[in-house]
Amino acid sequence: MGRPPCSEKKGVKKGPWTPEEDIILVSYIQEHGPGNWRAVPTNTGLLRCSKSCRLRWTNYLRPGIKRGSFSDQEEKMIIHLQALLGNRWAAIASYLPQRTDNDIKNYWNTHLKKKLSKSEGHGVGHDDNEHDLNGVSSDSSSSGAPKGQWERALQTDIHMAKAALCEALCLDKSPITTTTLASQAPNFTRASPVQSSPTYASSADNIARLLQNWTRKSPNSWSPEITTCHDQYNSNSFNNYHQVGSTSTGSPSSGFGSLYNNFNYSMNNSSSTDVSMDDAANFTTQSKHDKGKLMLQDYDVTKPIVKNNSSHYDHQQVHEHEELPPLTLLEKWLFDDVTMAAPPQDDLMMNMF
DNA sequence: AACAAGATCAACCGCAAACCC
DNA sequence: CGGGTTTGCGGTTGATCTTGT
Numbered sequence: 001m002g003r004p005p006c007s008e009k010k011g012v013k014k015g016p017w018t019p020e021e022d023i024i025l026v027s028y029i030q031e032h033g034p035g036n037w038r039a040v041p042t043n044t045g046l047l048r049c050s051k052s053c054r055l056r057w058t059n060y061l062r063p064g065i066k067r068g069s070f071s072d073q074e075e076k077m078i079i080h081l082q083a084l085l086g087n088r089w090a091a092i093a094s095y096l097p098q099r100t101d102n103d104i105k106n107y108w109n110t111h112l113k114k115k116l117s118k119s120e121g122h123g124v125g126h127d128d129n130e131h132d133l134n135g136v137s138s139d140s141s142s143s144g145a146p147k148g149q150w151e152r153a154l155q156t157d158i159h160m161a162k163a164a165l166c167e168a169l170c171l172d173k174s175p176i177t178t179t180t181l182a183s184q185a186p187n188f189t190r191a192s193p194v195q196s197s198p199t200y201a202s203s204a205d206n207i208a209r210l211l212q213n214w215t216r217k218s219p220n221s222w223s224p225e226i227t228t229c230h231d232q233y234n235s236n237s238f239n240n241y242h243q244v245g246s247t248s249t250g251s252p253s254s255g256f257g258s259l260y261n262n263f264n265y266s267m268n269n270s271s272s273t274d275v276s277m278d279d280a281a282n283f284t285t286q287s288k289h290d291k292g293k294l295m296l297q298d299y300d301v302t303k304p305i306v307k308n309n310s311s312h313y314d315h316q317q318v319h320e321h322e323e324l325p326p327l328t329l330l331e332k333w334l335f336d337d338v339t340m341a342a343p344p345q346d347d348l349m350m351n352m353f
Numbered sequence: 354a355a356c357a358a359g360a361t362c363a364a365c366c367g368c369a370a371a372c373c374c
Numbered sequence: 375c376g377g378g379t380t381t382g383c384g385g386t387t388g389a390t391c392t393t394g395t
Contacts, residue, residue: 016363016389038380054381055364090383105384106362 013047017056021046025053026061034062059100066098070107078104079112 017025028044034057037050046053059065070078074096081092089101089108096104 014365036380050380051366052364058382059363087384101383102363109385110361 011047012041012049014052017048017060021048022056022061025056029057029061034058059102062100064098065100067103070099070111074099075107075112078108079116082108082112 024044024046025040028040032043034054037054040046040050040053041048048056077095078092081095085091087105087108089105093099093101093104
C-alpha cells in the first residue's frame with residue numbers, strides 16, 4: 001500500500017490558491033528562501049501540503065515567470081525541442097526560463113498538438129499518436145516508439161550534453177546564454193503587459209514581480225545576484241493583485257495590509273537595479289541540503305539536456321565558471337526557420353563538435 | 354437568455370530520482 | 375549499503391471560462 005496523497009491528510013486544503021495563501025507563501029519564502037518544503041506548511045500555518053506549496057511557488061510565484069500567450073518564436077522553440085527531447089517538459093522549459101514546464105506542457109497539449117496534427121495534412125489515416133512536423137514520435141520514450149527513434153533521442157541527448165560541456169569549458173568564448181537566445185526573438189519580452197490570462201494568473205504574476213527584489217531583504221537568500229526589473233513593476237501591480245484578490249475571494253484577510261507594506265518596501269528600494277533575462281535564467285534554487293551554495297537546478301539552462309544523463313556531465317565543473325554555457329549552435333538551429341521542416345540529423349548534431 | 358460543448362489551465366497524483374542518515 | 379524522506383517530473387483531472395446554438 002503506497003503513501004496516501006498528502007491532500008488526504010486531515011485539514012489539508014486542496015484546490016486553487018487564494019491571494020492570501022500566496023502572500024503567506026511568498027512572505028515565507030522571502031524570509032527563508034525556497035526549499036525545505038516540508039517545513040513550509042508547518043511554519044506558515046498554510047493548510048497545504050508541502051508539494052502543493054512547492055508547485056505553487058515554482059509554477060506561479062517564482063520571480064521571472066512570464067505569463068500570457070506564447071510568441072511565435074517560443075512556439076517554434078517548443079516544437080523543435082519537443083521533437084528533440086520528447087515530452088521532457090522540464091528540459092524544454094529550461095530553454096525558456098520564463099516559462100514553466102507546466103505552462104509549456106499545457107500549451108503543447110492544448111494548442112500545438114492540434115496545430116501540428118492539422119499541419120500534418122488531412123488525415124492520411126495517421127493514428128492518434130502525436131508526431132512533430134518531422135514525423136518523429138513526440139514521446140521518444142513511449143513503448144510504442146520504434147527502438148531506433150528512442151536510441152536516436154538518447155544519442156541526441158548525449159550529443160547535446162557534450163556540446164554544453166564542451167562550450168562551457170571554452171573560457172575564451174563569450175558565453176551566449178538564454179539572454180541572447182531570447183533577444184533574438186523579437187517577441188521575447190518580459191512579462192508582457194498584455195496578459196491573455198484573465199484574473200488569477202495575472203495576480204500571481206504580480207506577486208512574482210514583486211518578488212523580483214526580495215533577495216535584497218533576505219541576507220540568507222540563496223540567489224544574491226537576482227535583481228529587480230523596476231521599469232515594469234510599479235505599485236499598480238500590487239493594487240491589481242489586491243483587486244483581484246478581493247473579487248475572487250470576497251475580501252482579503254486582515255493581515256493583508258502589513259504584507260503589502262512589506263512588499264512595498266521591496267519595490268521602493270528597487271529603483272537602482274535592473275533585471276535581465278540572465279537573472280531569470282540564472283534563477284536557481286538552493287538545495288535543502290546545500291545551504292549557502294548555489295546549485296544547478298531546474299531552471300538553469302546548463303542543465304536541461306543532461307538532466308537524465310548526469311553521468312555524462314559534470315554539473316559542478318560547469319557551474320564553477322559562473323557562466324551559463326553558450327548554446328550557439330543550438331540557438332542557430334532553433335531559430336532557423338528554414339530548418340523547421342528539416343529535423344536535425346545525427347550527423348549534423350555530431351558536426352557540432 | 355439559457356444551455357451545451359469545447360477550450361483552457363491550475364492543481365493534483367503517482368512514480369522515480371536524489372538525498373540524507 | 376539500505377531504508378526512509380524529500381524533491382522533481384510528467385500525466386491527468388476538473389473547475390472555470392469561452393464560444394456556439
